[in-house]
Amino acid sequence: MSKRTTRTPIAINAEPAPVAAGEFASWLGLTRHAQRQKTAGSDVPCGECNACCRSSYFIHLTPADTQAVKRIPKALLFPAPGLPKGNVLMGYNDKGQCPMLVENTCSIYAHRPQTCRDYDCRIYAATGIELSDAAQASIAERVANWRFAYPGEVDRKEHAAVLSTAAFLRERKAAFPPRSLPGNPAQLAILAIKVHRVFFDLGEQAGAKPADADIAKAVMAALEQFDVGAS
Ligand code: SF4
Ligand code: SF4
Structure with missing residues (x-):
């Protein structure tokens, strides 16, 4: 503050x-x-x-x-x-x-x-x-x-991944187990920042996008890894 x-x-x-x-x-x-x-x-x-x-x-x-x-x-x-x-x-x-x-x-x-x-x-x-x-x-x-700067391609890709993650968390709540997502906007934003790598990697992959349920599982696994310091 x-x-x-x-x-x-x-x-x-x-x-x-x-x-x-x-x-x-x-x-x-x-x-x-x-x-x-x-x-x-x-x-x-x-x-x-x-x-x-x-x-x-x-x-x-x-x-x-x-x-x-x-x-x-x-x-x-x-x-x-x-x-x-x-x-x-x-x-x-x-x-x-x-x-x-x-x-x-x-x-x-x-x-x-x-x-x-x-x-x-x-x-x-x-x-x-x-x-x-x-x-x-x-x-x-x-x-x-606020205006972020994007001096390299990675800046744009990282931001696109964070935005996609946040959109998925907001719009695909039904893909997650009940009560597994925070309702508070600050906590939801922090969650997107913690697990954005899932969407960064998806953005790099060719071919069909996985099902929502599989993405949600990957998100929960990424959160667990983040919280134990493994990602
Ligand atoms: S609202 Fe944002 S910019 Fe303003 S004092 Fe708080 S952290 Fe700083
Ligand atoms: S909210 Fe925190 S930073 Fe702001 S005036 Fe109170 S103690 Fe200080």
Whole structure:
């Protein structure tokens, strides 16, 4: 989430201006690495944006977020439902803003929770998956402005594979076992990023496309491999 360096108010309804999102294949590699390492975080060129700090998110803090927990008033934290002791959530104020956002700046930026370090709204631009909550309209505006660069053929192929994967996950839910796909847009986008290789390889193959059920099995196998660090 955002590191605002000035206190200029954000013009949410300003004319959309393209924002460089980076080279696609590099971004994808770093994002996959961050998903594996869990603590690598994202390096998002947020600039003046702080939309995700104003989008009615509950921020999850784990027991590893000791520095953040020290700096957040206890009254703002409550136990995270269904998670082990030490996992807490921080809510938002009546404007949907994180209470640590002070004068448009994260007041604990150097010690912000891992959840904030990991957040990267480019996952939506990369996958074409849309944010579904009206409270996140400002993030959606930013997402619409991202422009990836494609310096090589691999960048275009990787992006085509991620888009095809996301489309399959959205449109072919029936090919998967019940409840095996996340309903949350962020988790669905991350899943597409984890398993895009299935569609990258399909794109390289000649001949008839496999049946949806076989693609779905390959997707689940790719996810398992990703999660054990084998892909
Ligand atoms: S919405 Fe995206 S660009 Fe804006 S602060 Fe959050 S991660 Fe950065
Ligand atoms: S702690 Fe709050 S203000 Fe700081 S980055 Fe996270 S969501 Fe934004």
